[in-house]
Amino acid sequence: MANLWKKATASLLTAALLSGGAPGLSANAGTPVISETISAATLAKDTAETAGKISVTQKGSLLLISGKGALTAATLKDTDFSEITEVQVKAGITAIGSGAFLDQKTIKKVSLPDSVLTIETNAFRGCETLEELQFGSALKTIGSFAFYRCKSLASIALPDSVKTLETGAFQECTALKTAALGNGVKKLPIQLFRGCTSLETVELNPSLEVIGEQSFCLCSALKNIVIPSGVYRIDKNAFSGCSALSLNLPEDLEDQGDGSYRKRGGLKISGTYLYSEAEKVLTLVNQERVKAGLEAVVMDRELLEGAMTRSAELNVLYSDRRPNGASFDSVSSKAKAENRLIGVSSAREAMEVWMQSDGFKSHILDPEVKSIGVGCFSQGNLKCWVQLFGTEKAENPGSQADVSKVTDIRITGENASFYLDKTSLELEPGKTENLTVYLKNTGFSQASAAVAPETFQWESSDSSVVSVDENGTLTAKKGGEATITCTSRYGDRQSLSCKVKVEVKLTAIRPEAKTLRLAVGKKYAPKMELVPSNVTNASLTYKSSRPSVVTVTADGKLWARKNGTAVITCSSGKIQTKFTVAVRNYVSAVRVTNAPTDLNVGEKLVLQTKILPTNALYKGVTFQSSDPKIASVTKNGILKANKPGRVKITCQAKYGAGAVKSFYLTVHPKTPVIYGKALEGGLRLAWKIPEGATNCTVYWTNAPGRSFRRLYSGTNRSYTWKNLRKGRTYYFKICAMAKVGKKNVYSPWSKVLEVTVK
Numbered sequence: 001m002a003n004l005w006k007k008a009t010a011s012l013l014t015a016a017l018l019s020g021g022a023p024g025l026s027a028n029a030g031t032p033v034i035s036e037t038i039s040a041a042t043l044a045k046d047t048a049e050t051a052g053k054i055s056v057t058q059k060g061s062l063l064l065i066s067g068k069g070a071l072t073a074a075t076l077k078d079t080d081f082s083e084i085t086e087v088q089v090k091a092g093i094t095a096i097g098s099g100a101f102l103d104q105k106t107i108k109k110v111s112l113p114d115s116v117l118t119i120e121t122n123a124f125r126g127c128e129t130l131e132e133l134q135f136g137s138a139l140k141t142i143g144s145f146a147f148y149r150c151k152s153l154a155s156i157a158l159p160d161s162v163k164t165l166e167t168g169a170f171q172e173c174t175a176l177k178t179a180a181l182g183n184g185v186k187k188l189p190i191q192l193f194r195g196c197t198s199l200e201t202v203e204l205n206p207s208l209e210v211i212g213e214q215s216f217c218l219c220s221a222l223k224n225i226v227i228p229s230g231v232y233r234i235d236k237n238a239f240s241g242c243s244a245l246s247l248n249l250p251e252d253l254e255d256q257g258d259g260s261y262r263k264r265g266g267l268k269i270s271g272t273y274l275y276s277e278a279e280k281v282l283t284l285v286n287q288e289r290v291k292a293g294l295e296a297v298v299m300d301r302e303l304l305e306g307a308m309t310r311s312a313e314l315n316v317l318y319s320d321r322r323p324n325g326a327s328f329d330s331v332s333s334k335a336k337a338e339n340r341l342i343g344v345s346s347a348r349e350a351m352e353v354w355m356q357s358d359g360f361k362s363h364i365l366d367p368e369v370k371s372i373g374v375g376c377f378s379q380g381n382l383k384c385w386v387q388l389f390g391t392e393k394a395e396n397p398g399s400q401a402d403v404s405k406v407t408d409i410r411i412t413g414e415n416a417s418f419y420l421d422k423t424s425l426e427l428e429p430g431k432t433e434n435l436t437v438y439l440k441n442t443g444f445s446q447a448s449a450a451v452a453p454e455t456f457q458w459e460s461s462d463s464s465v466v467s468v469d470e471n472g473t474l475t476a477k478k479g480g481e482a483t484i485t486c487t488s489r490y491g492d493r494q495s496l497s498c499k500v501k502v503e504v505k506l507t508a509i510r511p512e513a514k515t516l517r518l519a520v521g522k523k524y525a526p527k528m529e530l531v532p533s534n535v536t537n538a539s540l541t542y543k544s545s546r547p548s549v550v551t552v553t554a555d556g557k558l559w560a561r562k563n564g565t566a567v568i569t570c571s572s573g574k575i576q577t578k579f580t581v582a583v584r585n586y587v588s589a590v591r592v593t594n595a596p597t598d599l600n601v602g603e604k605l606v607l608q609t610k611i612l613p614t615n616a617l618y619k620g621v622t623f624q625s626s627d628p629k630i631a632s633v634t635k636n637g638i639l640k641a642n643k644p645g646r647v648k649i650t651c652q653a654k655y656g657a658g659a660v661k662s663f664y665l666t667v668h669p670k671t672p673v674i675y676g677k678a679l680e681g682g683l684r685l686a687w688k689i690p691e692g693a694t695n696c697t698v699y700w701t702n703a704p705g706r707s708f709r710r711l712y713s714g715t716n717r718s719y720t721w722k723n724l725r726k727g728r729t730y731y732f733k734i735c736a737m738a739k740v741g742k743k744n745v746y747s748p749w750s751k752v753l754e755v756t757v758k
Contacts, residue, residue: 303373318443
């Protein structure tokens with residue numbers, strides 16, 4: 001249903017824009033305002049699945065809506081709203097559907113939970129009595145005309161979660177005085193607050209970028225609004241009819257003359273203004289004029305600077321029109337004609353080309369010309385040349401040195417087509433690379449202008465892999481892939497991207513031992529350490545010097561076939577290592593016959609082992625604990641529990657690779673000791689929490705043989721029990737608890753303590 005209304009709205013809006021008006025549309029202040037109504041057929045459309053999940057309950061003037069899924073208009077079609085003033089939507093509802101509360105005239109308050117992510121088209125349209133509106137903190141989208149003509153709504157505050165506002169969402173909310181837009185909204189849509197005649201205060205978030213057409217049209221009470229510095233575009237008539245408004249604009253937003261604003265400039269290029277070449281051109285021009293019997297022309301200060309500006313603009317767009325769409329003579333009121341050229345390397349070549357063109361030559365030899373300005377702009381190996389001719393007396397500019405600088409050029413969207421010099425890269429960690437953005441010169445296909453990096457915003461999809469700074473310099477940090485995106489700060493925010501792959505190259509391979517000892521018939525996969533450990537391009541190959549003794553598979557698994565020795569070579573490209581495998585009647589397997597699963601702190605155990613085969617050479621074993629602080633093990637196999645936790649104990653044959661046995665041990669807290677003291681009409685218990693335990697639990701009973709009940713559990717170290725019967729004996733026991741991973745482990749129970757009340 002939401003999609004149906006979006007299509008209908010879009011169709012009507014498009015028709016109105018093209019025709020300038022349509023039945024049911026108002027033509028005030030430019031683009032028409034949409035005022036269509038929802039058909040009964042659309043509202044009657046039902047979703048059986050949703051209807052079964054949503055319940056609607058009326059309690060006096062309160063309407064409670066609960067369940068799961070989207071609330072639709074069909075679900076509410078049989079609800080009597082005549083006495084309803086408040087609507088509470090409970091958690092579980094994910095959307096308020098299109099037209100759900102259309103034209104309800106009694107509702108004053110609506111509360112929405114965090115589960116509501118979308119308020120669809122026309123959801124509360126025409127709720128003229130709605131005064132108070134509470135949004136959930138996870139709301140993402142408010143659809144077209146969702147609160148259109150909610151004429152009693154006085155204020156709104158959108159949560160930061162809102163990313164999308166659609167056409168006319170709060171249009172003609174005539175009582176609306178304050179509006180705070182959350183930090184998630186980057187674009188205000190067409191007609192957002194159109195006709196909100198009481199609107200006085202609007203808080204725009206710093207992340208806002210675009211203010212759409214007629215967003216605040218006819219907001220006649222709006223007096224002051226601060227446009228955030230990040231806004232790069234304000235569309236036509238956004239503030240039309242705001243008769244009391246003082247608009248506070250960023251300095252770089254420029255009026256386009258049609259009610260819209262754009263960022264000034266839009267393009268920065270670096271290059272050198274060659275005043276020395278301009279003087280050479282002037283000399284050559286006057287030589288030609290003297291040959292023709294004409295007076296020499298003089299360099300004019302204003303025309304000179306205008307010509308320099310035009311020569312930089314030719315680097316961007318080779319045309320008789322400027323990149324901003326204006327005519328060439330807009331650069332100076334003195335400019336009556338222009339000669340331009342791109343690509344030649346010297347003043348003499350430029351003059352030769354101009355003199356071969358009848359049109360350009362006529363400008364140079366025009367007897368009416370008295371002043372001239374010559375521009376030469378160089379970027380890399382490309383030079384752009386311009387002559388501006390004037391009929392007024394020249395103002396001498398004086399001698400000037402060549403100047404290298406970054407120039408800001410205003411450019412219209414249709415004249416901008418950017419590309420990156422690299423769209424994919426492979427780097428090694430620690431290496432840097434510069435990305436350069438180029439602008440295609442649509443007037444001269446053989447030229448492109450290098451754009452200064454500050455024209456763009458640079459971002460990495462994963463800065464832990466590749467970072468990028470404001471100059472477009474990439475720094476590879478670790479193995480992986482990332483996409484670098486640069487987005488124009490101006491115009492239509494064109495974006496370009498480069499995919500970067502960071503490869504960590506292998507420098508060394510280290511085997512687990514220089515000599516491995518294997519039992520005959522044993523299969524074993526040796527551990528190979530790659531240096532660096534985060535290598536991304538290692539593919540290992542293996543080779544045995546004596547396959548009859550030791551064979552090796554493609555993935556490095558060894559098989560000891562018979563007694564003897566063999567050398568195994570492990571390679572990756574030019575990187576390789578070698579190790580020796582000795583095959584004898586070594587230990588092939590080891591067992592721990594009394595491996596425990598649990599011990600208490602302080603307990604000891606001598607581990608007993610079994611060697612296979614029983615006649616193996618060198619039967620010695622070694623023991624190792626993954627964390628000796630939890631449980632330690634000596635070279636003789638004496639295992640000791642030290643503190644609560646879980647640990648891996650490994651027993652390995654000294655001679656016999658792969659002959660290893662491991663088990664896991666959980667260490668429980670030490671049993672606490674409980675002390676008791678009889679009091680008048682009560683008793684006092686005390687204990688110490690064992691090291692590594694988090695709390696203790698005390699149980700009691702008042703007769704031997706009866707079951708114990710819990711008296712206390714927590715982190716305290718004592719407990720006083722009052723109002724007990726004098727002369728009665730109580731029995732207590734205690735245990736400690738520790739957290740091991742996600743599990744609780746307990747100590748054994750203490751000895752039972754007897755205390756007789758005084």
